[in-house]
Amino acid sequence: MMLRHRSPKARAIARACRTTTDKSVWAAGLALLLALLLALPVWADDAAATDANAATDEKIIDTYGYSFYGDLSYPEDYKHFSYVNPDAPKGGEISLGVVGTFDSMNPYTRKGRAGALSSMMYESLLGEGPTGAAVPADVYAESYGLLAESLEYDEGKNWVIFHMRPEAKFSDGTPVTAYDIEFSHNLLLDEGLKSYADGVRKRIPKVEVIDDHTIKFYFAPGISRRTLIDQVGAVPAWSKAWYEKTGAGLNEGRMEVSPGSGPYVIDSVDVNRRIVYKRNPDYWGNDLPFNVGRNNFDQIRVEYFGDDTASFEAFKAGVYTFRRESDSKKWATGYDFPKVESGAIKVEDLPDGSPPTPTGIVFNLGSEPLKDRRVRQALALAFNFEWTNESLQYGLFKQRASFTQDTDVMANGVPEGAELELLKSLGDLVPPEMLTEPALVPHTSSPERLLDRRNTRAAMQLLDEAGWAVGNDGIRRNANGESLKLNFLFNSSASGTLSGVMENYVSNVKKLGVDITLEKVDPSQYTNRERDRDYDLVYDQYLTFLIAHTGLDQAYGSESSAFSLFNPAGLSSPLVDAIIDAGLNAPDSANEKIALKALDRALRYEFFMIPVWYNPSHWVAYYDQYEHPDVIPPFELGYMDFWWYNQDKADALRASGALR
Structure with a gap:
């Protein structure tokens, strides 16, 4: 990455050169789409900021990738990512099983x-x-250009200009032009x-198309510069022409999809049964080092099934060929059938x-009974991790305590040093x-019996x-005679083991005198009820974090x-809110971690969730026709990304009758 002092005229000449000269191409990086933002202070003065950005002696960072503190692990002339097999053959099929239903191919709508x-x-x-x-997938929070071949921004990150690859095309x-990016953003x-x-x-507050392949985003003053450049860099590119021609809306459920610029396109859709994606033979980016x-x-x-039992049986029969296992019982006892024993x-x-x-089990803090922390604490004490893990999960899991479990930003013990000073600086909050007390950890229970008497x-x-x-x-009531009645929303398509765990938990809660119902609904109802927050308790998840970004506001902010x-x-x-702000405005990585x-x-x-368990491994089973790098990178399993197909092994499986 280079730090330069350039005039607007010099930058305009550089942009013109980029549109006519072939350049080396770079890799793509971390991008979270819709989960990264929440409102922050409003833009104060567009004109003043724009005038300030027009200064003739700006310090400009001109780079091929982005990380907030400017450190990039891959050089500008890298040939490929270190964890991939650059000689991996192209070909074959990978097939996956999904439990549930679908009625749309538009993933960007609530409908x-x-x-x-x-x-x-x-x-x-x-x-x-x-x-x-x-x-x-081997580094965290670094991004490299894909549709953009380079970017430039001022040192204060008040704006960013992306220089797009003119060769990029939709299917x-x-x-793909800057006008498509502007349209998608809006x-x-x-x-x-x-x-x-x-x-x-x-x-x-402002987006400016400079020319067909150059776009500039302006950022509001007075806010953290975290997750600004990488956020706008993550906006999916949609075809403006297609949306204008069809009149389609982003907020509607529909089967018809706009053309994308990626390596895959839809081949066929059979609603609630099957979706097939195929390689685009004319994909523009095949030869990028990024790819x-x-x-x-x-x-x-992708094959669809009504429940996990049907899905597992279909995998055993060869209806699909790659499975990520999340059910501890299946992992411990289910993979002893002949195809595993034979090596197929x-x-x-x-x-x-x-x-x-x-x-974990999430409390709806808007539910009147659950506003009382003591009620939440009581309900948490009904969960017996030790018995659950030993009796239902074969001892395969560890109990999660932290939102950043087993990382260098996990809180341990009593706050001290810089963390203590930060907390003290927040005063009465x-x-x-x-x-003075150690970070909250889950209670312990006896593994001998489901109901821990203590x-x-x-x-x-x-x-x-x-x-x-x-x-x-035997039912608990308040002074007004109202019973302590709670609804626990649960997805009926979940594994039998998970369902059993929650049934046992509900059984323990009932023994406390709580009138609780485990309401199992189909995936479609579950999605709608969850969106409307129509529950008292729900088995759900939150965002983990290793860096400060504005997605924290959306997941945890007020x-x-x-x-x-x-x-x-x-x-x-x-x-x-105050701690998130401190992280977003941290002057360096050390203070960010604090x-x-x-x-x-x-x-x-705050105690809004009963933490359950975690697995420090990927459990996978697949027909022996796929291969992967010897070392899996830390942040992605990558089976649809950088694994590959071995034709000789696939032929042997079919010759043996293991696959049709």
Whole structure:
């Protein structure tokens, strides 16, 4: 990356040269699409900022990739990412199983349920892998140009200019231009998620198309510069011409899709049964170093099933050929059938270097009974991880305590040093006990029996203190005679093991005198109910983090807490808001890590989720016709990205009758 002082005239000449000269091409990086933004202070003075940006002696950073602190792991002339096989053959098919239903191929609308992988046809300025996967997968929070061959920005990150590759094309053969990027950006504002649109309008007040392949974004003053450049670089590129011709809307469920510029296009769709994606033979970016060793399959097929039992049986029969296992019972006992014993199916436990997703039983903090922390604590005491893990999950999991589990930004023990000073600086926002007590960890339970008597007694005392007394019928009621009635929303397509875990949990809760119902609904109803936050409890997940970014606002911040799809508890905490701000405005990586550790501590203190378990590995099973690099990069498994097909092995499987 180069730091330059250039006049506007010099930069204009450089832009002109870029449009006429072949250049080396670069790699694509981390891009989160719709989960990265929430509103921040409003743009104050467009004209003044624009005038300031026009200074003739600006310090300009001209680069082939982006990271917030400017450190990039790959040089400008890199040939491919270090973890890929540059000689991986192209060809064959990988097929996957999905449980559920779909009624749309538009993944960007709240209406309907989108088909699996339906966003994979679209690329962005700073590229990513299938469905937003991290690229490169061996480093964190670094982005490299895909549709953009380079970018430049002022040192204060008040604006960014992307210089696009003129050779980039949509699958219908039309060029991808700066006008398409501008259109896509504005379409997300007009018809995208409200939390996204509200945040972007205030943070990115102006977009300017300079020429067909050059676009400039202006950023609002007075806000953190985190996740500004990488956010606009992550906007999916849609064809302006197609939307204008068809009159289609982004906010509608539909089967027809706009052309994308990515390596795959839709081949066929059979609603609720099958989706097939095929390689675009005219894909413009095949020879980019960004793509070397990637996008290796000719076809990606997705098969749909009503439940996980049917899906597993179909895998055993060879209906599909690659399976990521999440059911501990199946992993422990289900993979002893003949095809595994013969070697036709490989079963592998591969390392996962990503922080585990914060999954658990989430409390709807808008539910009246659950506003009382003592009620939430009592309900949490009914969950017995130790018994669950030993009796139902074969001891294969670890208990999760943190939102950044097993990372260097996980809070441990009593706050001290710089973290303690940060918390003290927030004054009365910080409860006194947070300064003197260790970071909250889950309770322990006896593995000998489902109902831990000690925890049950403690839970009952908490409910008594909260004013929920037990009646003659064993049901708890408040002073107004209202019963403590709760609804636990659950997806009926979940695995049998997960369903059993939650049934046992609900059984324990009922023994506390709580009138709780585990309501199992089909995937479509579950999606709609979850969007409307129509539940008291739900099995869901939150965003993990290793860096500060504005996606933290959308997942944990107060301003969008009433409607954000990424905040199922509806958490609204001034303390959390203040710590997020500290992380976003950290002057360097060291202070950023301090803020993130404090954020983990605060989120655990707020107690809006019962943490369950995590698995530090990828459990995969696949027909022995696929190969992968010897070392899996830490942040992606990459089976649709950088694995490849072995034709000789595939032929042997068919000759043996293991596959049709």
